[in-house]
Amino acid sequence: MKSEFIPPIGKILQISGKCISLIGNDIDTDRIIPARFLKCINFDALGKSVFEDDRKTLKGRHPLDLEENKNASILIVNSNFGCGSSREHAPQALMRWGIKAIIGESFAEIFYSNCIAIGIPCFTLPKKSIQDIQKCIENKSLFLEIDLKNCLAKSKDFNFILEIKESSRKMFLSGEWDATATLLENEILVERKYKELPYIKFDYDF
């Protein structure tokens, strides 16, 4: 852990930070956090184990281990990032390593919703733009300022219009991305629904 981890809270309007690039399609959640690290009852210790096996294989040459990426917080990825297991441990581990936002060609669905639920906005850009950014990062540091209201990413060299699901964008702007409170507001409707559903009436005998 680089510094004490503080989880995001409330409205997320802007994220600015240094970009780190992980090149590759279909990077699965088993690679992000191998299953042996799921033997835990809280997420606290996951940050140091993110991409453990990939990092060991590359012996210090993995982007997450490079000195220049030490303080990076915006992850740039390719297509279908986070496929596979539903383990929220994967975005939790990335977040605890220091990632605050992810920009990619596309995301696996459960991984995407896990990110949103813990306060990591995930944006998409066309393949070409991602490759341009990744190429740029190869040669020099790239700092991005992301403005969620306008879905804009700005740097000295680039200006990008980012895509994000409207429901996610609204949740970050209002600070209601931690959905529990919103869902609880409709408790009466939920109770009504419970009574309406046909199968609740033929409930099995527990």
Place this chain on the structure above:
Amino acid sequence: MSKDTLFDKVWDLHKVSSLPGGSDQVFIGLHLIHEVTSPQAFGALKDKNLKVKFPNRTVATVDHIVPTDNQSRPFKDNLAEQMIETLERNCLQHKIRFFNIGSGNQGIVHVVAPELGLTQPGMTIACGDSHTSTHGAFGSIAFGIGTSQVRDVLATQTIAMNKLKVRQIWCENKLSHGVYAKDLVLHIINKLGVKAGVGFAYEFAGPAINELSMEERMTICNMSIEGGARCGYINPDEKTFSYIKNKLCAPKNEDWDKALLWWKSLKSDEDSIFDDLIKLDASKVEPTVTWGITPGQSVGINQQIPVLEKLSPNDQFVAKEAYEYMGFKPGQSIKNTPVDVCFIGSCTNGRISDLRVAAKLLKDRKVSKTVKAFVVPGSEKVAAKAKQEGLDKIFKESGFQWREPGCSMCLAMNSDKLIGNQVSASSSNRNFKGRQGSPTGRTLLMSPAMVAAAAINGKVSDVREFINK
């Protein structure tokens, strides 16, 4: 936008409200939990001072971390013991039904819920596990969720989710002899790709699907997520209803008649509209084996590992990574690839019919001396049934180890792991790098029958050469 499909009907029925930005609040009819993705959710409830809204709609079992050799408590692995204890404590405190080891009903969550009759048509089902799509085989809308959503379901019995689009995958004709549901779903994922299903629910339909048993249908829906689809389902029919009838938690007496009437109304209408439609010929599917590091990288048993030029530019990057990791050459045959470990089990293929198919092949045959082979029944019920039929003896006599139920080497959270760069022939669902417990371990996914054939020959083999003899 899809209209009048089973997905639309079930989604609309469970929709509680529209949320800002276009997502829906959806009621979850059945919530399944296990030891890996629930403790943090219970922790969050405690932090927020919330209670479980409808404890009777959540059911728990323990599967991922359980040892399969010796299940006596405390477990040898302290962390595993701590996880099962946490689940026991949380279930007790929140009055959640828990099928623990030794109850006769423990097992892999996606094997247990259907065999108890908990999984029923028309329900929404969620679980902190991506293979929750399995339950769609019954005409329910079932999907995996993360721990924050587990917390939401516990606290509110609902989640916030964008409605999915619906793609129908129409499977024409019939699977040929020696070709199984696993082969069909691997074939589908290969044709459509591992991310084609993002944003979609897959409706599997057509004569080849109708022909499948319920357990085969579960295998198909189980792997929807490997094609990117969080949810996969099959319209319920007489097979569905007769599978559920008389199960422990199935509706009884006059409730059964009412349930049946409702279930029959759920299937996609004749003139329903899909967002997308794919047709394929199931009779053309061969026994299929993965050669790479995604479930989409597969070939028919008599085909060669594709050369780079034959792949679409989008697939080439991962293919290069796969050749290197797997140590395979482009153009090489997958058949006769030596295997070190053979694993039959998992939520994809750890049910009684899977064990029967493998045992039939193994009867009076021996596992190759170069292979370590083991079978892990999907649940205590599957194990009991297999013992009753004498399958355990057949497995043991052939040289397979007979283990206790759990997820085991599908994801290797217990002590069942590959060592070094061993190659496994596995009836599970993921061949990701390091998936089976060794950072350099290599996984070839295939049907249980193909795993048995590989075990006998010590190398990847065409099961049809055994059954046609």
